[in-house]
Amino acid sequence: MYPILFEAGSINVYSYGLMIAIGIVAGMSYLVVTGKREVGLTFDQANMLFLAIFLAAVVGGKLFLIFENPAHYADHPADLISGRGFVFYGSFLLAIPTMWWFFRSYKLPVYRMLDIMAITTCLVHMFGRMGCFLAGCCYGIPTDSWIGVVFTDPLCYAQPLNTPLVPTQLLEALYIFCIMLFLLALKKRKGFEGELFLTYLMLYAAGRFALEFFRADAERGFIIENYISHSQFIALSVAGVVGLLYLRWRRLNIIKEGS
Secondary structure (H helix, E strand, O other): OOOEEEEEOOEEEEHHHHHHHHHHHHHHHHHHHHHHHHHOOOHHHHHHHHHHHHHHHHHHHHHHHHHHOHHHHHHOHHHHHOOOOOOHHHHHHHHHHHHHHHHHHOOOOHHHHHHHHHHHHHHHHHHHHHHHHHHOOOOEOEOOOOOOEEOOOOOOOOOOOOOEEOOHHHHHHHHHHHHHHHHHHHHHHOOOOOHHHHHHHHHHHHHHHHHHHHEOOHHHOEEEOOOEEHHHHHHHHHHHHHHHHHHHHHHHHHHHHHO
């Protein structure tokens, strides 16, 4: 597609970075408005929260790059700071305890804030995947179907060029959008605080597991060669742990209401 949207003198405007910026603005707007209305979150607190999450996401995303291909990064440590990419699950799994710590530190209602962050995360992640599509990373396997997209720009990460590929990035962006709509509908009738966040984690894990079968960037590595990727293994683990948490939190809420 278009890894570089346009050039302004010596400055390149990258599509991935622009889409991430749009996602952050959208997510930040939802967080500020909803957070203030529901829990009294201040604008300064929202800014500090986003900064803390951003730092955690960068560190986590880079650490999981090492996890996916330790031999490569042992031989090429400079690639970790070269902007080669991030692993979403690495970013997100480190962001969760960071959010928890932040909410407890500022005496914010943890579970209600997590529900707000579920929608916020969907917005940032959805635009991020659109950026992946424009940059050509996270690309799919070759296909003869009508959904195939041809990448021609030599700066794209997609391989091979000039061949129809499954647009896994757009499929994931659409799936995340559907999750967000479902969460917004569920918000009006949720059974307990934190339900939106747990539901988001389970739905995304299920979708990510399925979409991984159509990903072609095999350098991410496999737990079981050519069958179960690192991301699929993490998705299964997340779904299992979150499923148990969901049942426990729901049971505790039922007991609380019955007492």
